[in-house]
Amino acid sequence: MRFEAVSKRFGNFVAVELLSLDIFEREFFALLGPSGCGKTTLLRMLAGLEQPTEGRILLDGLDISGVPPHRRPVNMMFQSYALFPHLTVEANIAFGLKQDGMPKPEIATRVREMLELVKLDGFGERKPHQLSGGQRQRVALARALAKRPRVLLLDEPMSALDRKLREDTRFELMELQNTLGLTFVIVTHDQEEAMTVADRIGVMNAGQLAQVATPSEIYEHPNSRWIADFIGDINLIEGRVASSGLGHTVIESMTGGRFLVAAEATVGAAVAVALRPEKLRIDTVASGASGENGFPGRVTEIGYLGGVSVYKVRLDNGLDMKATLTNHTRLTAQPIAIGERVRLSFAPEAGVVLLR
Amino acid sequence: MRKGPSIFNVTLVALGLAFLYLPIAILVIYSFNASRLVTIWGGWSTRWYVALWHDSAMLDAAWTSLRIAALSATAACVIGTLAAVVLVRAGRFRGRTMFSGMVYAPLVMPEVITGLSLLLLFVALDVGRGFWTVTIAHTTVTMSFVTVVVQSRLLSFDCSLEEAAMDLGCPPLKTFLTITLPLIFPAVAAGWMLAFTLSFDDLVIASFSTGPGATTLPMRIYSEVRLGVKPEINAICTIMIAVVALGVIAAALVGKRREWVGRT
Numbered sequence: 001m002r003f004e005a006v007s008k009r010f011g012n013f014v015a016v017e018l019l020s021l022d023i024f025e026r027e028f029f030a031l032l033g034p035s036g037c038g039k040t041t042l043l044r045m046l047a048g049l050e051q052p053t054e055g056r057i058l059l060d061g062l063d064i065s066g067v068p069p070h071r072r073p074v075n076m077m078f079q080s081y082a083l084f085p086h087l088t089v090e091a092n093i094a095f096g097l098k099q100d101g102m103p104k105p106e107i108a109t110r111v112r113e114m115l116e117l118v119k120l121d122g123f124g125e126r127k128p129h130q131l132s133g134g135q136r137q138r139v140a141l142a143r144a145l146a147k148r149p150r151v152l153l154l155d156e157p158m159s160a161l162d163r164k165l166r167e168d169t170r171f172e173l174m175e176l177q178n179t180l181g182l183t184f185v186i187v188t189h190d191q192e193e194a195m196t197v198a199d200r201i202g203v204m205n206a207g208q209l210a211q212v213a214t215p216s217e218i219y220e221h222p223n224s225r226w227i228a229d230f231i232g233d234i235n236l237i238e239g240r241v242a243s244s245g246l247g248h249t250v251i252e253s254m255t256g257g258r259f260l261v262a263a264e265a266t267v268g269a270a271v272a273v274a275l276r277p278e279k280l281r282i283d284t285v286a287s288g289a290s291g292e293n294g295f296p297g298r299v300t301e302i303g304y305l306g307g308v309s310v311y312k313v314r315l316d317n318g319l320d321m322k323a324t325l326t327n328h329t330r331l332t333a334q335p336i337a338i339g340e341r342v343r344l345s346f347a348p349e350a351g352v353v354l355l356r
Numbered sequence: 357m358r359k360g361p362s363i364f365n366v367t368l369v370a371l372g373l374a375f376l377y378l379p380i381a382i383l384v385i386y387s388f389n390a391s392r393l394v395t396i397w398g399g400w401s402t403r404w405y406v407a408l409w410h411d412s413a414m415l416d417a418a419w420t421s422l423r424i425a426a427l428s429a430t431a432a433c434v435i436g437t438l439a440a441v442v443l444v445r446a447g448r449f450r451g452r453t454m455f456s457g458m459v460y461a462p463l464v465m466p467e468v469i470t471g472l473s474l475l476l477l478f479v480a481l482d483v484g485r486g487f488w489t490v491t492i493a494h495t496t497v498t499m500s501f502v503t504v505v506v507q508s509r510l511l512s513f514d515c516s517l518e519e520a521a522m523d524l525g526c527p528p529l530k531t532f533l534t535i536t537l538p539l540i541f542p543a544v545a546a547g548w549m550l551a552f553t554l555s556f557d558d559l560v561i562a563s564f565s566t567g568p569g570a571t572t573l574p575m576r577i578y579s580e581v582r583l584g585v586k587p588e589i590n591a592i593c594t595i596m597i598a599v600v601a602l603g604v605i606a607a608a609l610v611g612k613r614r615e616w617v618g619r620t
Contacts, residue, residue, distance in 0.1 A: 070522045070525045074523075084520075099525035
């Protein structure tokens with residue numbers, strides 16, 4: 001599936017601007033972005049519910065831009081589930097099959113298969129309002145899958161579920177995609193969700209794709225300050241390249257101090273270095289630790305999250321940094337206290353140099 | 357917190373209800389009056405209902421009214437629903453504001469003016485006035501009521517239901533018939549009931565647009581009353597009240613059930 005320079009405008013508002021993207025067969029692709037970035041519009045254009053203002057959308061090399069939704073081999077699961085309230089669960093799932101003129105016995109078999117697939121056997125006779133939120137979500141999924149579409153579109157499929165259910169559903173979705181061998185395109189604003197389920201993620205911002213890559217690539221090699229900031233927690237240090245060569249770069253921080261990162265860059269360029277909090281090392285000054293890329297500072301806040309603790313450190317040069325430590329042992333007291341003098345350090349490989 | 361309503365509140369409610377229903381109650385009671393004189397109580401009797409049964413002119417008028425009401429309500433439902441769908445769904449086409457304003461206009465237009473304009477139209481077109489002209493006139497007036505009722509239902513209608521149907525391979529017209537229409541049916545039915553009652557009790561517009569041979573029940577009653585109130589009139593009015601009340605109760609019950617089912 002391919003988007004070619006697709007734009008969508010609503011009056012003066014540009015929802016999607018000159019966007020090009022390839023989605024491969026049997027891929028689990030996630031469109032991630034803040035609300036209003038155009039990700040749902042993109043999905044609706046795939047479904048045919050919106051027409052692109054400019055550009056082409058190709059499926060197997062055929063332009064489907066003008067094809068109405070009911071003639072596309074693409075099915076969508078709606079955020080509100082959009083179950084037909086006046087029809088039973090069975091009739092909801094059978095709805096799409098009936099439109100294709102499938103013979104009745106086959107429809108019945110398929111509906112039974114789908115109910116089994118989403119673990120709702122025995123619920124066929126119920127009406128949507130007699131189901132819980134999670135069950136409704138499964139019916140919506142079964143209905144969208146019943147026609148065996150080439151591509152399944154999922155619009156924020158788990159936004160109405162509670163946390164526990166959401167986590168289970170993620171893995172079920174991945175399993176489904178594996179067993180059915182379909183292309184899934186999911187729209188979400190939940191990065192954890194996108195990272196878990198997707199093979200590749202397209203991060204959208206203001207109608208454009210900011211980065212398209214695998215989850216680990218996006219996390220470890222963000223291509224801009226915006227991506228680094230949007231995905232996960234980040235410490236950004238603004239600076240200037242002092243010298244570079246042989247795979248190493250010395251960066252002069254704007255706020256004072258020099259440090260080394262494992263990358264090459266043009267000398268004199270204004271850059272930002274992105275450091276994930278879990279890649280920072282935190283030692284008490286008293287421990288006497290030394291080594292490269294060390295900055296002295298003072299702990300200002302500690303957030304205990306159970307598995308990890310987040311330390312907020314005000315460096316002596318005025319920067320606020322975040323570092324996380326895994327709580328390996330059962331602690332009765334934190335090893336580092338608020339107000340304590342600490343030394344933050346990181347390996348040269350931990351920093352990512354961002355030009356944009 | 358006080359448990360029950362105060363005497364003051366009870367009195368107000370009682371006064372309000374009396375103001376609304378006392379005239380009707382009197383009419384119903386006098387319809388069972390044995391005396392020929394309308395204002396003098398002569399004991400309980402159902403003789404006026406029996407007399408009504410033999411009053412063929414009155415029965416004819418009632419039959420005409422029922423047919424006109426049913427036909428015009430049905431036509432008003434079809435046109436009114438279509439108008440509502442267009443006004444809600446067609447987006448911002450040129451003149452949308454003007455059209456929605458024009459749909460509401462008959463609601464506030466004095467009936468005399470509507471009636472007169474229809475009469476002028478029928479005369480200009482040289483149509484023989486009678487049953488069909490009244491039906492058309494009533495359709496014209498009542499369709500805007502249907503539009504208003506259906507429009508409000510459509511505004512709260514989740515468009516993704518229609519999108520889902522189309523996404524599953526259902527063409528637009530079939531989507532409207534299999535998904536949208538069943539779901540807005542309570543509103544359409546309520547619109548039908550409203551149109552039916554409006555047509556059934558209309559006197560002014562019917563008087564303007566009718567011709568010889570098509571006398572509606574309100575017209576018949578009005579002309580009889582001008583010669584003095586007969587007890588049969590009380591009887592037929594009581595029957596009308598009963599029919600309307602049953603209709604309203606039925607519509608309310610259906611609406612309530614549907615609404616519950618429709619909630620997801």
